[in-house]
Amino acid sequence: MSVLSAPKISAVLIVKDEEAVLDECLAALHWADEIVVYDTGSSDATREIAAKYTDVVVEGYWDDDFGAARNRALDHATHVWVLNVDADEVFVGPPEAIRSALRSGVTSRSILVESVDENAGASGTVSIIRLFRKDLYCFAGRLHEQAVQRPGATAPLSPRPLHHVKLLHSGYEAARIIERGKGERNLDLARRDLAESISRGDSDAAIALRKANVARSMSFGGSFDDALSFAEAAFAEGALADRDLATLAKAMCATAMLLDDNEKVERWWQRWHDSGENPVWALAWIAPWLARRGMVDELLSVLDRIPTTVVDPSGERFLKVDLAPLHVWALLMSGKHKRAVGVAIDAARKGRPSLVPGALTELFDHAGLHVSALLTEIDDSLWMTLVMQCVQDGSRSSRRFLEAMNAARPGDAAVLLAGSALAPRLSLEEAASWAIELRQQGFAEECPLVAIAGNEALDPRQRAIAGAMAVDIYGDDRALPGLGDALARVAPDDEAELIAQLDIVAPGLVSAA
Template sequence: MSRLPVSVIVTASGSADDFRACLDSLRPTLGVRDEVLCVVPADRTDLHGILRGNPWLRVLHDDSGDQVRRWEAGLAATRHPIVVLLDGDVLVSAHWLDPLAQALDDPEVVAVGPRCHHTYGPQNAELPDEAMERVATFNAYARQWRQENSGRFSTVDALGPVCVAVRRDALDRAGGPTSDLPYERLREQGRIVVAHGALVAHVVTDLCSLLLPDVPDGAPLLSASLIVKDEEEVLAACLTALRDFVDEIVVYDTGSTDRTREIAREHGARVIEGYWNDHFADARNRSLAHCTGQWAFVVDADEIVTGDAASVRAQLAAATRPTFLVGVESEGAFGTSADGRLMSVRIFRRNRARYFRRLHEQVVDRVFGEYLISSQTLNDLTLVHSGYTLLRITGKDKAARNLRLAELSTDDVDSAESKLINLARSQLWAGQTAEAIENCRKGLAENPANLLERIAFLTTLAACYEQESRYDEVRSVLRDLREVSSSPFAADEIEARVCFAEQDFAGALALIQDFPDGEMNDSLFVVTRSRVAEIEIRSLYSLGRHDEAAQQLRESVRDGKLPLSVAMMAEVLRAGGTGIAEVAALLPESGLRTLLLSTASEPDGLVDELLDALWQRYTGSAAVLAGAARIGG
């Protein structure tokens, strides 16, 4: 089958063996009219000898040390209207160019890429270990792959940097190559496509030419990166708290209609007026592209950073690893603060990482696409997240938004299990429990190899049954969960809630009494006694152990935790001999915001009593005044 001739620009990369294997796999796949140009870094003398005696390619030496300059040099030396940019530590398979040329037969297509092992984005293809044992096993696997995926094409927003075919004139109009290639400007000119029938394999090595150099020591140490839309209520507090921790704040606005952009500028942030394409990872990456720091700190507008700024900066300055876990404490649906602590990769070296996935986006290696899971925690730093309070959930309509994005993601090129668990969780949150149950069962029937995904399906399925009061089925799921989880406490917490719902208060307390104080489970949640404080206090209260219930509540409040609604706290404290005013006396000032948020749907008389007590303790407090103004209109 004849096809368009192409110019292949190979940027020499990887070890000498990797580069030789790339050229050996490439040569038999070329047509008589194709041309190949290799751009070799001046300092890679180990690769120079491999290129001698190869008349089928031309060699260009480059001493810029910059991947974009290498691509530019190659483009200037080639002549065909279709150019393939190929990293030099890639194995290509037979006929890999044919599907790319087939896609470009459509004049609306401006760029196309093959599926690729170890890359970022929609091209990524996870290959089994046995397929990568030898060149012969890869070729056999690729042959079967080609037969199963022949003729399949998907339109996508962007491709990765490892291997892409692009129309030269479209690339010129887009301003030429960039480190990630200018996919946004290419997309303005036509469609970007993945050709599923073509398969290549990228070798993971520190010698990959696509790896960005370290950010210079003279650059800012830490950049805060935010994506926002209509966040005028919370953004000022977020940015004020950030000021001492970071050197710059980049706020990427996705279309606010309120004062969000003005507030950001008033707080010294650099505001980027961007857009929203129903894709969280894309928006995160666009924000990161405007940061200049050595490290990036990703924060949401409804998060408040707390901790020791000097200690955090000292840890970053001395760090040898590229990522850090940060503790995120979420305020609960009623303004309570006992929902637990999730450890999340929020700080990472800017040149090493990016985000992937439309919903519940994850940090991945910016070239190889592998998830960057950190084992080290950045001490003295916590984010307090108010995004799941009742007020925020209702006002931002997050359940409907997440369900829509989860449904859109089913067409994305990603792990089928990952997409299904995100959809099931979103359906559960939106009240579509029957649909969520069906998808959890479907996901489990596929027997996912990823243990964390299996645990996610089981915990979501248990939550679905719990929501429908199908407690026997909850316990059946918990038996399976205990078999695969390395920590018993996820199952114990769910079972404790079931016991409480069935009014087996003694059974609930028996499960809770062995809860640890600070153990991280499989899902990176830090399991603490405070996560089950509501069940413990309400079980004690229901058993008539009122003094114990009140004492447990007092200890939580002293720690800044609010495990119950305001009305329930008042009931427990009255039974213990006091009343809601004691909350004002015990609560540290750091917990004021959480408490005031929780009063939105409480009885007016009770809230008045609480506000009076808070005003007596914190006379002149702007937070108390703001809370009173919210309640009183």
């Protein structure tokens, strides 16, 4: 099949106030056959920027449901294949890698999303299903939306990531904002607003608010030291209203963190906490900072002070379960394994992740419990997240977790395909076990024994034994080429031992091969 005859792809985004990042995102999608931008209520230049790249700019609406918004966006795509992208992500890699994947008969693929925060020095990569046929799949999940099968669809979602492409998630980095001049513009407006307020003879509280705005604009524009100095002077005057103080203190906490000035982080955080506003928001903010510094006891003390659910007067909701990864980690570090298990299970019950699969396996081991206690609690969205994390990690602990997932939901297609995708990492015993499971469920073409036999990067002895098992046990001739190649690569010193092993797993096959 040629590139021209490959299925067409619609790149689909949901956006709101994304002018700082949307240009770069859409420019990287120039190869897509169609770009659909569904706007949920922008007040900046987002729609105008989108219109430079596509005629399909939809003025949509927001109903506090990410999954529903993504599905409304899918409705405007005219092609069956859709690539779902966030506005602060940039596609990197050859588009042909995606085109090629569509020729292989698959109906979905995951893509590696690499997150980089240049200011905090943090990064990470996750595998997320972003490419699929919209007639077979849609989104589900109000907060952590995931691709799911549409009613009546039978094709399983594939956790296998595409090779050679990724989505680079950069977020709103300070350097990006400075480069585009937005910080400088905002600072000029804030200074003019302050001067006019003083000229009018406004109240001390009103002038203090405008001084706080100047400090925040300085930080937004990258002048971090100036921002902290100006904010300190504004605070010293004592005229800030509680809400305005809380807003300024939060911004200065983040500013001081960017400078790695822990003393100023603590000082401004205390002011935020004591501002008269609900302290839960300050407690929730400081928790990740304490974790990064390894302050386990302090982190647990903060978490103990946070209620299960908080809703502020504006309707903003905070759920303690969203801090489950930090909570489980802190309890694990303090040796409180059974409490950590309890938090992990509660988070799973509420559809929230805690630790990655390998770490969860080890946690339950330490607690003397089996991870099945958690697996019975999770929903389909979190289930797929864990499956893909198992594939991405591939460690023995993650593979054990995947085995437990298979036991919890026998015949689950995503789990079975993940077991197949891990073929290069499997021991022969594991490969034999997954081969049985896959073949029993009608996935003989995904047999890991065949995959191992044909993988030239693996030990030829392992390849030969895997190939022999596939041919002898299942009569799968697809393994013969790999078996022959592996035998030709075995070192002379290893031949006798290998022949003895082959006589056990597949008597008489070697001479025939």
